[in-house]
Amino acid sequence: MAAAVETPMTDDLFAKVDEVKQANPDNRCTKYLTREYYESLDDEQKSLLYRCVKTGLDNADSGLGCYAMKPSDYETFAPFFDKVIYDYHGAEEGSKHVTDWDASTVGDGGVLDVTKLGLEELSMRVRVGRNLKSFNLPGLMDKAERIRFEQMMLKAFEKLQADASYGGKVYSLSPDWGEGVANPNLIDDEKYNELVKAHVMFKDMDADPYLKSAGISSDWPYGRGCWQSDDGQCIIWFGEEDQLRIMCMKRGTKLNEVFDRLKVILDVVESIEGLEFAKSDNYGYVTSCPSNLGTGMRASVHIKIPMLTKDGTDAKAKEVCKPLGLSVRGTGGEHTPIGADGTVDISPRARLFIKERDIIAALYVGIENLMAKEKEAAE
Ligand code: ADP
Numbered sequence: 001m002a003a004a005v006e007t008p009m010t011d012d013l014f015a016k017v018d019e020v021k022q023a024n025p026d027n028r029c030t031k032y033l034t035r036e037y038y039e040s041l042d043d044e045q046k047s048l049l050y051r052c053v054k055t056g057l058d059n060a061d062s063g064l065g066c067y068a069m070k071p072s073d074y075e076t077f078a079p080f081f082d083k084v085i086y087d088y089h090g091a092e093e094g095s096k097h098v099t100d101w102d103a104s105t106v107g108d109g110g111v112l113d114v115t116k117l118g119l120e121e122l123s124m125r126v127r128v129g130r131n132l133k134s135f136n137l138p139g140l141m142d143k144a145e146r147i148r149f150e151q152m153m154l155k156a157f158e159k160l161q162a163d164a165s166y167g168g169k170v171y172s173l174s175p176d177w178g179e180g181v182a183n184p185n186l187i188d189d190e191k192y193n194e195l196v197k198a199h200v201m202f203k204d205m206d207a208d209p210y211l212k213s214a215g216i217s218s219d220w221p222y223g224r225g226c227w228q229s230d231d232g233q234c235i236i237w238f239g240e241e242d243q244l245r246i247m248c249m250k251r252g253t254k255l256n257e258v259f260d261r262l263k264v265i266l267d268v269v270e271s272i273e274g275l276e277f278a279k280s281d282n283y284g285y286v287t288s289c290p291s292n293l294g295t296g297m298r299a300s301v302h303i304k305i306p307m308l309t310k311d312g313t314d315a316k317a318k319e320v321c322k323p324l325g326l327s328v329r330g331t332g333g334e335h336t337p338i339g340a341d342g343t344v345d346i347s348p349r350a351r352l353f354i355k356e357r358d359i360i361a362a363l364y365v366g367i368e369n370l371m372a373k374e375k376e377a378a379e
């Protein structure tokens with residue numbers, strides 16, 4: 001079990017809920033956490049739900065302000081999570097998620113070529129978040145479970161490594177495997193920083209206040225690392241916000257190439273014995289954050305929009321992208337600044353109640369629309 005988190009007295013808890021609600025009415029955690037519901041739970045459930053919502057109370061500026069601690073939390077605490085989910089994803093209550101990767105009919109016979117939009121090669125990436133049924137979600141893992149998860153994943157990576165089309169290497173941050181057992185895949189700080197800079201490894205999660213107060217970054221950097229294929233394009237993170245983030249990334253012009261390759265590797269991973277992904281009947285693939293439920297997919301490109309970022313910030317780009325259904329991030333990912341040359345990371349915001357194939361198609365249309373806005377801004 002992860003380190004104990006003291007559950008506050010109910011009066012204190014709801015005084016905090018009110019305070020945060022006042023400070024930020026858009027914090028969905030405090031918007032939907034009612035005293036009546038909380039008091040209907042038994043003590044064990046209260047303490048688990050408190051762990052889920054602590055991040056939203058500690059960080060008033062949260063848009064969601066909650067993470068699940070176990071795959072079953074979305075069912076156990078449905079009266080709370082359902083409201084957060086339907087609101088964030090703008091969906092009708094009772095909607096059911098459908099998985100569909102068949103992108104053979106999107107774009108031009110399945111081809112989404114950005115040169116048709118007058119663009120040259122872009123850095124393209126598609127990732128999905130996945131968690132296994134048999135483990136706690138990262139917020140509730142303790143150090144031993146994190147190490148056990150890493151060791152179990154190594155068996156899956158060995159299978160990929162044995163396949164000549166992948167090969168690859170495991171990079172791990174676990175200082176040891178507990179009780180003096182050496183970690184053969186341990187990398188040093190220099191290598192870690194090089195991998196972060198190359199967008200292969202994730203940033204120091206313990207520096208993220210949202211993840212930290214949810215316990216998701218606890219025991220950092222134990223049980224954290226990645227596997228990367230020989231050609232560098234296929235990457236599997238372990239131990240980040242989700243137990244697994246599986247991705248395909250490369251420079252190119254056809255968005256469908258990273259999408260299709262991700263599907264192939266995902267099928268390989270899912271076919272490995274013992275790797276059963278956690279799924280929910282209504283919400284598709286289960287992720288720590290309600291924002292990633294469903295597909296768990298973020299499909300992004302790095303794209304230069306100097307006119308829309310003339311002031312050196314992403315403010316205008318975000319304003320323009322919001323109605324286009326696109327999120328804007330910095331060149332180092334979430335919560336990082338945009339590039340000095342006006343490069344931003346854009347991705348369709350939708351993840352749930354949308355088909356995978358429609359996300360990649362939406363990225364293409366989004367690029368087209370955004371470039372039209374960039375052109376307008378230049379006139
Ligand atoms: P996630 O995409 O998993 O939600 P982040 O937004 O933090 O997480 O991004 C993780 C890493 O992936 C960062 O280094 C980010 O710059 C990189 N990344 C995302 N999209 C692209 C892309 N299209 N090209 C290159 N790197 C990318």
Ligand code: ARG
Pocket residue numbers: 055061062063064065066210241289291334
């Ligand atoms: N917990 C933060 C919030 O509620 C971030 C949510 C989205 N980002 C994420 N990495 N899940 O605002």
